[in-house]
Amino acid sequence: MRSYDKYFRENRLPHMWCPGCGNGIVMKAIVQAIEAKNLDQDKTVIVSGIGCSSRASGYMNFDTLHTAHGRAIPFATGIKLANPELNVIVITGDGDCTAIGGNHFIHGARRNVDLTVILFNNNIYGMTGGQASPLTPLGKKATTAPYGSVDRPFDPCHLAEAAGATYVARSTAYHVKHLSDMIFQGMGNKGFSFIEAITQCPIAYGRKNKLGDAPEMLKWMSETAVMKAAYDKLPEEKREGKFPIGVFYNSEFTEYTTAYQKVIDLAGGAR
Amino acid sequence: MKAEILIKQERCKGCNICVSFCPKKVLKLDTLGKVQVIDGEACIACGQCELRCPDYAIYVDKKVNA
Numbered sequence: 001m002r003s004y005d006k007y008f009r010e011n012r013l014p015h016m017w018c019p020g021c022g023n024g025i026v027m028k029a030i031v032q033a034i035e036a037k038n039l040d041q042d043k044t045v046i047v048s049g050i051g052c053s054s055r056a057s058g059y060m061n062f063d064t065l066h067t068a069h070g071r072a073i074p075f076a077t078g079i080k081l082a083n084p085e086l087n088v089i090v091i092t093g094d095g096d097c098t099a100i101g102g103n104h105f106i107h108g109a110r111r112n113v114d115l116t117v118i119l120f121n122n123n124i125y126g127m128t129g130g131q132a133s134p135l136t137p138l139g140k141k142a143t144t145a146p147y148g149s150v151d152r153p154f155d156p157c158h159l160a161e162a163a164g165a166t167y168v169a170r171s172t173a174y175h176v177k178h179l180s181d182m183i184f185q186g187m188g189n190k191g192f193s194f195i196e197a198i199t200q201c202p203i204a205y206g207r208k209n210k211l212g213d214a215p216e217m218l219k220w221m222s223e224t225a226v227m228k229a230a231y232d233k234l235p236e237e238k239r240e241g242k243f244p245i246g247v248f249y250n251s252e253f254t255e256y257t258t259a260y261q262k263v264i265d266l267a268g269g270a271r
Numbered sequence: 272m273k274a275e276i277l278i279k280q281e282r283c284k285g286c287n288i289c290v291s292f293c294p295k296k297v298l299k300l301d302t303l304g305k306v307q308v309i310d311g312e313a314c315i316a317c318g319q320c321e322l323r324c325p326d327y328a329i330y331v332d333k334k335v336n337a
């Protein structure tokens with residue numbers, strides 16, 4: 001039907017995600033970025049952790065690795081170190097990346113390993129039925145926060161930048177084309193690229209917080225996300241309830257496998 | 272009809288996203304909760320439905336006149 005169909009394992013579709021789940025939208029944005037970037041299908045590896053979002057690797061027609069909860073970045077680092085020629089893309093959830101995998105996340109960023117990490121942020125642990133994650137906003141309900149969360153959430157983009165990522169961006173499932181472009185640009189950065197994709201979980205998060213159905217959750221994204229350039233010009237009081245999307249940070253620093261090759265050379269290794 | 276709409280019924284989960292974002296009220300869920308075309312003539316081929324369908328169940332193309 002479409003030129004990007006070849007990037008899906010079509011015999012595995014329909015996928016297992018709930019009706020209205022945004023994960024399918026984000027997964028399409030990723031393959032469209034891969035297509036635009038013209039990445040070699042045999043030289044591109046998709047690595048995911050555990051969670052609803054991490055199931056995406058099973059539907060994508062590449063060499064894929066569905067790893068342990070929170071450990072996608074370490075597995076991906078190993079792949080990249082063993083074969084720096086490969087394009088390595090990481091798919092992770094907000095729990096996977098910032099709770100159990102939080103340490104791996106900051107150290108992957110610190111090392112500036114050449115990975116493109118896409119965080120599917122649905123603000124909740126979807127797969128296990130709606131426990132609060134480190135990205136659940138204050139006051140929002142979860143099975144582990146029946147009166148609303150009192151735990152201040154991370155801003156994963158700030159976290160990535162502070163930890164050393166060299167490309168940091170955010171978009172949403174509503175802004176599909178923009179999201180795909182953010183991922184595309186991340187793939188062009190030689191180093192640790194982090195893209196936060198805001199996505200809807202109408203079942204484990206939306207329902208509990210009376211956020212309406214999937215279309216309403218998408219409309220919320222369209223109404224509250226503001227392009228960074230416009231957001232930066234907003235006076236403080238007008239930023240209330242809004243969040244910026246776009247490229248937040250882009251810098252250059254020695255990429256990890258390049259630095260490591262020097263160690264191999266110095267030590268007189270095989271390559 | 273200015274557009275050709277293809278629906279892969281077996282993929283549709285009836286989430287209503289396409290119905291909600293269609294600016295011309297072309298689509299509606301049927302009694303079994305699957306998407307159907309109710310006013311194909313009104314379709315302007317904007318592709319808003321295809322863009323955000325999480326299940327890759329609906330495709331729209333501009334009709335090319337032979």
Ligand SMILES: Cc1ncc(C[n+]2csc(CCOP(=O)(O)OP(=O)(O)O)c2C)c(N)n1
Pocket residue numbers: 050051052053054069092093094095096097100120122124125126127128133
């Ligand atoms: C070591 C380990 N601890 C806990 C779990 C249970 N578990 C499975 S998925 C998940 C959370 C997933 O949440 P998130 O990463 O936000 O992904 P989502 O399902 O929302 O896409 C947890 C805690 C596990 N599989 N492995």
Ligand code: SF4
Pocket residue numbers: 016017018020021022023052053122126127200201202203204205
């Ligand atoms: S529980 Fe939430 S994140 Fe998981 S498939 Fe359903 S809607 Fe998607």
Ligand code: SF4
Pocket residue numbers: 020282283284285286287288289290305306320323324325326327328329
């Ligand atoms: S958006 Fe897709 S899955 Fe949802 S109702 Fe429309 S065709 Fe069906």
